[in-house]
Amino acid sequence: MGQNEAGPAPSDEVTMTSQEPQDPQESQEGAPATQDAVDRMIAEWAEVRPGLDVSSNQVVSRMLRLIRLFERDRERVLESVELEPWSFDMLALLRRRSLGAATPRDLMSATLVTSGTMTARLKSLESRGWVTRSPDTIDRRQVIVKLTTPGRELFDQVFADVLDCQNRLIACLDKGEREHLAGVFRMMLLNLED
Structure with a gap:
């Protein structure tokens, strides 16, 4: 998963x-x-x-x-670190980008939420000092959302514990079973996603 x-x-x-x-x-x-x-x-x-x-x-x-x-x-x-599931997911999206940055449209596409919801979430993350929003230096009509150092440190602090949760969920499966199940889910997603 x-x-x-x-x-x-x-x-x-x-x-x-x-x-x-x-x-x-x-x-x-x-x-x-x-x-x-x-x-x-x-x-x-x-x-x-x-x-x-x-x-x-x-x-x-x-x-x-x-x-x-x-x-x-x-x-x-x-x-335990005062994160909501949605805020963890947003920080994860940014953390795995090489520059720790994305556009709001990228984030909306990845999280399947509306523009209104995304705006509210970005305001919340920004108010807590975990992300910044600024105009793109190339296209100033475009906004770039970037992970801050405190946001990155908070995510890194909790990510290992979340991975432990995932590993507990699939602990009863061997390597072959995990790969097979991942393949089945991949096929389902490819069939349903745009």
Whole structure:
């Protein structure tokens, strides 16, 4: 899973319960579970709507639950340095650029948010001293957003902990399984993204 640089967390299911995700390895006897919450959901649909094809939930609902588990873990890390998930994602976008800079349009395209939302986010980051906004020296109609030294230092401080969150999420997969899963997700994104 990548940087998860998107907007608000999705609701669970397609319609899952609002119950907090449980450890998928738990079972009543303490042994590793063989069925997860999605298996139970599919079984419930089969009972009340036996003719309804909900097979897509086998994939989509698991993706949503994994995202929730990761974001819950990541938020605990970010709260310790007073970062919101969206502000971490914005700093990450800038940090991985060779010059630590991008245009608002670049940032909007990467985060899939509206111009109004992006303007508000940039104002917030700028007020905290993490980014600057200035006219492009070549085209002064263009604004350049640049990561400041405090913004870079804050991001570097917390990034390793966020990577730990990601590694915990996929710890049960071996190298081959990770590469296969990444390939499947890549194919899905290529099919859906512009």
